[in-house]
Amino acid sequence: MRIFVPQDAAALALGADALAHAVTKEAGRRGVDITLVRNGSRGMFWLEPLIEIETETGRIGFGPCTLADIPALFDAATHPKALGLVDEIPFLARQQRLTFVRCGVIDPLDLNAYIKHGGYAGLERAKTLGPAGICAEVKASGLRGRGGAGFPTGIKFETVRTAQADQKYIVCNADEGDSGTFADRLIMEADPFCLIEGMTIAGLAVGATRGYIYARSEYPHAIVKLNAAIGLAKAAGLLDGFALEVRVGAGAYVCGEETALLDSLEGKRGQVRAKPPIPAIVGLFGKPTIVNNTISLATIPYILSHGAQAYADYGMGRSRGTMPVQLAGNVKHGGLFETAFGITLGELVNEVGGGTATGRPVRAVQAGGPLGAYFPPSLFDTPYDYEAFAARDGLIGHGGLVVFDDTVDMARMARFAMEFCAHESCGKCTPCRIGSTRGTEVLDRIIAGEDVAKNLGLVTDLCETMKFGSLCALGGFTPYPVMSAIKHYPEDFQNPLPLAAE
Amino acid sequence: MPNTWNDAVAQNIVDQYIGLEGPMLPVLHAIQAEFGYISDDAMRLVARRLNVTRAEVYGVVSFYHDFRREPAGRHQLKICRAEACQAMGGEAHAAALLERLGLDWGGTTPDGRLTVEPIYCLGLCACAPSAMLDGAPHARLDAQALENLAMAAA
Numbered sequence: 001m002r003i004f005v006p007q008d009a010a011a012l013a014l015g016a017d018a019l020a021h022a023v024t025k026e027a028g029r030r031g032v033d034i035t036l037v038r039n040g041s042r043g044m045f046w047l048e049p050l051i052e053i054e055t056e057t058g059r060i061g062f063g064p065c066t067l068a069d070i071p072a073l074f075d076a077a078t079h080p081k082a083l084g085l086v087d088e089i090p091f092l093a094r095q096q097r098l099t100f101v102r103c104g105v106i107d108p109l110d111l112n113a114y115i116k117h118g119g120y121a122g123l124e125r126a127k128t129l130g131p132a133g134i135c136a137e138v139k140a141s142g143l144r145g146r147g148g149a150g151f152p153t154g155i156k157f158e159t160v161r162t163a164q165a166d167q168k169y170i171v172c173n174a175d176e177g178d179s180g181t182f183a184d185r186l187i188m189e190a191d192p193f194c195l196i197e198g199m200t201i202a203g204l205a206v207g208a209t210r211g212y213i214y215a216r217s218e219y220p221h222a223i224v225k226l227n228a229a230i231g232l233a234k235a236a237g238l239l240d241g242f243a244l245e246v247r248v249g250a251g252a253y254v255c256g257e258e259t260a261l262l263d264s265l266e267g268k269r270g271q272v273r274a275k276p277p278i279p280a281i282v283g284l285f286g287k288p289t290i291v292n293n294t295i296s297l298a299t300i301p302y303i304l305s306h307g308a309q310a311y312a313d314y315g316m317g318r319s320r321g322t323m324p325v326q327l328a329g330n331v332k333h334g335g336l337f338e339t340a341f342g343i344t345l346g347e348l349v350n351e352v353g354g355g356t357a358t359g360r361p362v363r364a365v366q367a368g369g370p371l372g373a374y375f376p377p378s379l380f381d382t383p384y385d386y387e388a389f390a391a392r393d394g395l396i397g398h399g400g401l402v403v404f405d406d407t408v409d410m411a412r413m414a415r416f417a418m419e420f421c422a423h424e425s426c427g428k429c430t431p432c433r434i435g436s437t438r439g440t441e442v443l444d445r446i447i448a449g450e451d452v453a454k455n456l457g458l459v460t461d462l463c464e465t466m467k468f469g470s471l472c473a474l475g476g477f478t479p480y481p482v483m484s485a486i487k488h489y490p491e492d493f494q495n496p497l498p499l500a501a502e
Numbered sequence: 503m504p505n506t507w508n509d510a511v512a513q514n515i516v517d518q519y520i521g522l523e524g525p526m527l528p529v530l531h532a533i534q535a536e537f538g539y540i541s542d543d544a545m546r547l548v549a550r551r552l553n554v555t556r557a558e559v560y561g562v563v564s565f566y567h568d569f570r571r572e573p574a575g576r577h578q579l580k581i582c583r584a585e586a587c588q589a590m591g592g593e594a595h596a597a598a599l600l601e602r603l604g605l606d607w608g609g610t611t612p613d614g615r616l617t618v619e620p621i622y623c624l625g626l627c628a629c630a631p632s633a634m635l636d637g638a639p640h641a642r643l644d645a646q647a648l649e650n651l652a653m654a655a656a
Contacts, residue, residue, distance in 0.1 A: 010626050013639035045628035179584030182625040210523075217531075217568050218624050220637055245522075248531060250566030253622060267526025267552075269565040285523065327628060329589030334628025357590070366585055370622075402627065404589045416588070420622070426565075 004052040007038035040190020042104030043336030061086040103190040122301030134205035140308035142320025147293030148397040159280040160206040163288035168208035174215040175256040178369025180328040180400030184294035188222035192229035198300035253424040314340035329402035346380030360405035368397025371477035373484035410489035415443040417481035432475025449495035504538025539570040575617035577655035592631030
């Protein structure tokens with residue numbers, strides 16, 4: 001009997017190790033022969049720790065489990081935490097899992113399981129296509145950068161491929177600092193070979209022999225998994241001479257910006273570089289470099305193994321394929337929901353997410369991390385699509401959705417956005433370095449009720465300066481949460497608060 | 503417990519990483535893992551061995567939130583302050599704990615037992631609020647669970 005107890009950081013944070021131990025002990029006590037598999041999470045975090053037992057009809061789930069639930073697992077049939085077949089849980093059944101197809105299904109470090117579930121078919125085909133063919137395939141898939149910028153991945157590949165240099169690099173941006181996001185973490189912890197295969201294909205496509213995964217230090221479990229997986233892939237001869245190494249960040253959010261990341265990799269302060277030149281021409285150590293988000297690179301194997309058209313068939317408009325939407329914060333069914341573009345924000349929050357965890361009304365959803373706009377329920381008809389979000393002064397970013405109930409104070413959230421920018425600013429450009437601190441102060445005055453109208457005008461003007469004058473998205477996008485809060489929730493910026501009409 | 507400064511050990515650490523492309527961050531991480539913080543001695547050594555100025559090393563050390571220039575408490579509790587954890591009431595729990603301990607963010611208890619620091623996102627945003635104690639993640643923390651976590655670290 002195979003029993004699955006997840007080992008990703010979220011499951012561990014909820015006591016999965018103790019549960020795994022208890023399962024083994026209980027099996028021993030009963031004399032039942034089991035194989036314990038430490039899989040990655042399925043991404044249904046409200047059900048974690050989610051234990052699965054393999055049966056003839058499929059894997060059945062139990063969750064969220066506590067130690068008290070373990071003995072009854074062996075009595076099957078009627079368990080209070082029984083969820084039925086895991087694949088039929090609506091949250092999972094409704095998804096289109098292309099990039100995350102193996103997440104939670106396999107032991108992340110079982111190379112045979114990876115291959116059995118379709119792994120390395122992409123690299124096989126890539127070898128037959130050659131560099132120009134791979135780039136054409138990625139271009140035709142319509143894949144755009146999943147880190148947030150949405151730049152066409154195939155064009156970036158082609159630029160680096162045609163650049164002339166004695167050394168080129170593939171850099172994976174795994175500095176997933178946005179609150180409300182965990183897609184990179186999940187891939188790295190639950191299916192690291194997928195990222196490794198994607199980077200190997202990218203290396204082949206552009207003629208790069210070295211690659212770095214820049215992972216944030218806040219993800220120690222992902223780093224361990226990646227290093228182990230790289231060792232296994234190398235030992236199995238699957239890296240094809242591609243030198244791949246994990247580098248660990250040091251707690252600077254701004255290093256998620258690609259040029260700051262490159263400076264950090266080079267051993268400097270993580271400060272943003274002025275563009276041009278773009279990293280595809282002058283990147284790491286001055287060499288042509290692909291810098292792509294973890295999810296973009298982890299999607300390459302699917303595109304190569306199934307063909308560009310199979311991927312492009314999903315989605316809407318210029319947003320092709322799927323996006324791992326991450327439902328987080330005050331949401332009933334929080335987790336990773338990979339879906340074709342086009343689903344509406346309201347469907348995601350209310351139908352998939354089930355509304356708030358507290359059971360109170362949803363008041364705001366911050367889409368796209370700390371630099372993303374707050375959306376009120378009146379905008380829930382917005383389709384999940386790069387252009388549709390931009391048309392409503394927002395962004396999808398790296399796919400995070402943080403849900404807030406009606407107890408949220410939006411003036412405080414606007415202030416937090418400025419404070420966060422001040423805390424994380426690299427200091428290179430003035431609008432971000434000074435603007436964020438002044439912005440925090442002005443919002444403090446608004447919250448205190450000082451000259452509210454005048455100070456709202458001032459903060460609006462400051463946001464314009466930051467938006468158009470900053471070197472990168474940190475200073476440039478901080479106005480999104482601030483201005484969306486002011487626009488959609490003006491009542492929160494009036495102090496004293498208007499008297500309730502009771 | 504981190505070890506006290508030892509020049510030979512530090513030299514070995516640098517030797518281990520100096521062949522890498524861009525060895526600065528790996529060297530600093532390894533030094534901090536060994537000694538608990540990056541001392542002036544460490545910065546002097548790294549500057550000399552990597553052939554950069556001390557100002558440059560200081561610039562890097564002071565830029566990144568992870569690097570310490572002072573020793574921390576025996577245990578380190580990092581509490582997430584980002585939006586998803588705020589949405590689940592994390593700020594109030596953290597404030598209550600800091601008040602109970604008589605600390606500000608970044609402070610260490612007078613007995614050197616515990617340092618409490620902010621962290622901006624552990625990627626546990628669907629089971630917020632979250633924290634990390636000595637590298638181990640904890641999620642779905644209410645005020646009591648957070649306090650238990652902080653008090654249990656001896």
